[in-house]
Amino acid sequence: MKKELEQREQKIISLYKEKIDTIPAFIETMGKYTSYKDIFLELIQLHKIAIISNVSSIYDILESNSRIHREFLFLMKVSMQMQDLNKNGNFLYIRDFIIFYENTISKELLFLNSDIERYNRLLQKKDLTIVGLFFPFKKYMRITM
Secondary structure, X not given: OHHHHHHHHHXXXXXXXXXXXXXHHHHHHHHOXXXXXXXXXXXHHHHHHHHHOOOOOHHHXXXXXXXXXXXXXXXXXXXXXXXOHHHOHHHHHHHHHHHHHHHHHHHHHHHHHHHHHHHHHHHHHHHOOHHHHHOOOOOOOOOOO
């Protein structure tokens, strides 16, 4: 069961990295339609941090992902005011791509939480046996979104 948790974590990390990889294309496409380049500064900074950070566990990406998501939502509100941008096929494709990855990450985090609860319950039962006294395992923490 521990391997399943690790595999699910790796899947979420890879989804996160794929989402991060689309940010430059999103900024470039949207940047053509706005004269205010300053609105991208926070997202550019978050992208730089995400690229250079060493992601070894799911807990490393949680705050970064939520901050990127907030910036993305802000830029979506701005994009709704630009009629020409919403007619651009590239922008719509990239936007839908990012939304797809964000939804998939959210679903995977819910599955991970349920797996963590199940793992911790089994671990608690194991700790009450003789095997639990000789072979300690670490508990996993729940993911808060």
